Amino acid sequence: MIDYRNLAALAAVVDEGGFEKAARVLNLTQSAVSQRIRALEEGLGLVLLVRAAPPAPTAAGRRLLALWRQVRRLEEDVLAEVGRGEGGAFSVLPVGVNADSLATWFLPALDDFLRTHGVLLDVRVDDQEATHELLRAGEVAGCVTERAEAMQGCRVTPLGVMTYRLVAAPAFAARWFAHGMTHEAVVAAPMLVFNRKDDLHNKLLRAALGEPPPRIPITWLPSSEGFVRQIARGHACGMLPDVQSAGMIASGELVDLAPGSAVRVRLHWHCWNLESSLLAAFTKALTQGARGALEDG
Numbered sequence: 001m002i003d004y005r006n007l008a009a010l011a012a013v014v015d016e017g018g019f020e021k022a023a024r025v026l027n028l029t030q031s032a033v034s035q036r037i038r039a040l041e042e043g044l045g046l047v048l049l050v051r052a053a054p055p056a057p058t059a060a061g062r063r064l065l066a067l068w069r070q071v072r073r074l075e076e077d078v079l080a081e082v083g084r085g086e087g088g089a090f091s092v093l094p095v096g097v098n099a100d101s102l103a104t105w106f107l108p109a110l111d112d113f114l115r116t117h118g119v120l121l122d123v124r125v126d127d128q129e130a131t132h133e134l135l136r137a138g139e140v141a142g143c144v145t146e147r148a149e150a151m152q153g154c155r156v157t158p159l160g161v162m163t164y165r166l167v168a169a170p171a172f173a174a175r176w177f178a179h180g181m182t183h184e185a186v187v188a189a190p191m192l193v194f195n196r197k198d199d200l201h202n203k204l205l206r207a208a209l210g211e212p213p214p215r216i217p218i219t220w221l222p223s224s225e226g227f228v229r230q231i232a233r234g235h236a237c238g239m240l241p242d243v244q245s246a247g248m249i250a251s252g253e254l255v256d257l258a259p260g261s262a263v264r265v266r267l268h269w270h271c272w273n274l275e276s277s278l279l280a281a282f283t284k285a286l287t288q289g290a291r292g293a294l295e296d297g
Contacts, residue, residue, distance in 0.1 A: 002040075002043075002044075002064070002067075003036075003039070003040060003043070004068070004071070005036065006036040006037065006039050006040035006043075007040060007064060007065075007067075007068045008026070008068070009022065009026060009028075009033050009036035009037050009040075010036075010037050010040060010048055010049060010057070010061065010064065010065065010068075011065055011068050011069070012025050012026050012033070013033065013037065013049065013055050014049070014055060014056070014057050014061075014065060017054040017055070018053075018054055018055065019033050019034060019055070037049055044060075046058075046060045046061075047060070047061075048060055048061035048064060049061055062137045062138055062139075063138065065138050065139075066137070066138020067138075069094070069138060069141065070138075070141075070272055070274060073141060073272070073274060073276050073278070073279065074274060074275075074276060076091050076278070077275075077276050077277050077278055089118065090118045090119060090120045091117075091118060091119050091120070091278060092119075092120045092122055093119050093120070093121055093122065093141055093278065093279075093282065094121075094122040094123075094124065094139060094140040094141055095121060095122070095123055095124070095140050095141060095142050095143060095144075095282075096123075096124045096125075096126060096131035096132075096134035096135060096139070096140040096142070096143030096144065096145070097123060097124075097125060097131060097143065097144045098125070098126065098127055098128035098131060098144060098145075098267075099125050099127075099194065099222070099223075099224045100128075100162065100224050100241050100244065101128070101144050101162070101267065102123065102125060102224070103224035103225055103244065104224075104241065104243045104244050104293070105243060105289065105290060105293035105294065106144065106286075106289075108289065108293070109285065109286055109288070109289020109290055109292070109293065110282075110285055110286065110289065111289075112285060113281060113282060113285035113286075117278065117281060117282075119278070119282075122140075124139060124140055126197075127194070127195065127197040127198060128144065128145055128146045128265060128267065129145070129146050129147075129197065129199075130145075130197055131143040131144060131145045132145040132147045132151065132270060135151065135154065135270055135271075136151060141271055141272055141279060142269060142270060142271030142272065142279065142282070142283070143269075143270050143271075144159065144267055144268070144269055144286075145267070145268055145270060146265055146266065146267065146268070147268060147270070148266065148268055150270065151270060153272065153273055154270050154271060154272055154273055155270070155271060155272075155273045156268050156269065156270045157268065157269045157283060157287055158266070158267075158268055159267040159268055159269055159286070159287060159290035159291075159294060160266075160267060160290050160291060160293070160294025160295055160296060161264050161265065161266050161267070161294055161295040161296065162241040162242070162243060162264075162265045162267060162294060162295075163241065163242045163262050163263070163264050163265075163295060164200050164204065164239045164240065164241050164242075164262060164263040164264075164265065165204075165239070165240065165242065165245065165249075165256050165257075165258070165261075165262050165263075166181075166201065166204050166205075166208075166237055166238070166239055166256070166257045166258050166261075167231060167237065167238065167239075167240050167245055167248075167249065167254045167255065167256055167257060168231060168234075168236075168237035168238075168254065168255060168257055169231065169232055169233065169234035169253070169254060169255075170252065170253075170254075170255055171234050172189075172231075172234040172235075172236070172237060173237075173255045173257060176188060176189035176237070177189065177237075177257055181208050181209065181257055181258045181261075182209075183209060183213055186205060186209070186212075186213050186216055187213045187215065187216055187217075188217070189216075189217070189236075189237060190217045190218075190219060190235065190236040190237075191216055191217065191218055191219070191236055191237050191238060192218075192219050192221050192227055192230055192231060192235075192236040192237070192238035193218050193219070193220055193221075193238070193239075194220075194221065194222055194224075194227065195220060195222045196220070198239075200239040200263050200265075201216075201238075201239050203263045204239060204258060204261055204262070204263050207258075207261045207262075207263070208258040208261040219235075219236055224244075227240070228240065228244060228245070228248075231254065232248065232253060232254065237257055239263070240254075241265075242295075243293060243294065264295075267290070267294065269283060269286055269287065269290075271283060
């Protein structure tokens with residue numbers, strides 16, 4: 001049998017990033033936290049935590065943490081239903097989301113939900129092609145991802161489409177793309193890319209040119225808000241979603257460098273397949289909000 005007090009200690013160390021912080025959260029000594037995790041490992045005959053800086057769960061540890069978070073979610077729902085929930089207490093809901101969604105439609109979609117539910121969001125940000133790994137690892141209860149197929153133990157709901165275009169300030173376009181979208185322009189003009197996981201620019205260049213050049217000058221900038229500012233200031237071109245750039249294109253502040261070429265990213269919401277009233281309410285709010293902000297899939 002699993003001692004859930006010991007499992008709670010493991011979760012606290014991982015979530016807080018260390019034994020000292022976990023001890024403060026649990027109102028225990030560091031020694032007591034360490035003893036609980038050691039007892040859990042010895043009882044199961046498994047190493048659950050890599051004692052690094054910060055501590056990281058092993059594969060077995062991640063599986064147990066996923067179980068812990070699901071049990072806690074169900075426990076909070078049941079206690080609330082029978083009137084034994086902690087009055088005034090907040091539920092913590094860890095979710096994974098891509099940066100562009102977070103910067104545009106995600107939080108506005110949850111306005112009413114957050115006003116009517118005692119929920120604290122624990123938002124983990126990653127690329128839309130990678131957020132499902134957070135769910136697979138049990139770090140989040142749900143995620144916004146490009147993946148369409150439901151993972152084991154999860155349910156999936158389509159959200160809508162974000163369409164991306166390669167855009168730039170007019171002066172930048174006049175300087176670097178005077179003759180339109182060409183290989184010569186692309187290998188010379190500086191481009192913003194979010195991070196090393198981001199492949200949207202290559203998909204666009206493949207659609208516009210047939211094959212992206214092997215080397216282009218790239219500035220890495222993992223900030224959706226900073227991304228827009230740098231492009232608007234004329235420092236680089238970059239991929240922006242219509243939900244973020246359509247108004248700027250309409251006003252002439254930005255121009256589409258490859259008219260007729262765009263990358264459509266279909267987003268989906270994946271979450272644990274639990275009979276959780278909170279998860280159901282969150283899913284409903286997110287889905288309705290997304291449909292008001294995103295294109296139909």
